[in-house]
Amino acid sequence: MKKTNRSTPSPAPATKPAAATKPAAAAKRAVAAPGTVAAVKVPATTAAKRVAATPPAAPPRFEPAAAKKTATVISARLDVGFGNRLYLRGEGAGLAWHQGTPLENLAADLWSITLPAGSATLRFKFLLNDEIWSVGEDYISAPGIEVTLSPAF
16 A cells, blocks of 8 residues: 655645535445445535526416407498588597598498507597587497497487
8 A cells, every 4th residue: 555645735626626526525435334225415505506407397377368459340320411421529549529530431321430449448429521410429339349320410
């Protein structure tokens, strides 16, 4: 057996700290005697690293599909006479009370307008030639539906 001089310590490597090499070396040296079970202690820092490396699996998240917003279609069944037009004023979906929006004439007694999708309730009224208001209360409609009305003047 070769004797070594223990008075001069060997320098530790610059890249690895001495504390990091000791637990690994101690774990390698732990050998159980035949027929016995030996417990090997793992340093707390090593165990924490293992737990952090494998996070628990998150349960799948089910989110409802976003409700698709559809346009609102307002139609009027009314014969306004040759040369006259039907308009709509109100609030919601780009309507305004101070200026009418013209409806499209689809047949002799059918007028229609498609308003952009929105989430606000619509309140509106029909006008003949954007001057004469329809009689009765304001019409109220939920957004994204098709409605056919018969206004009176």
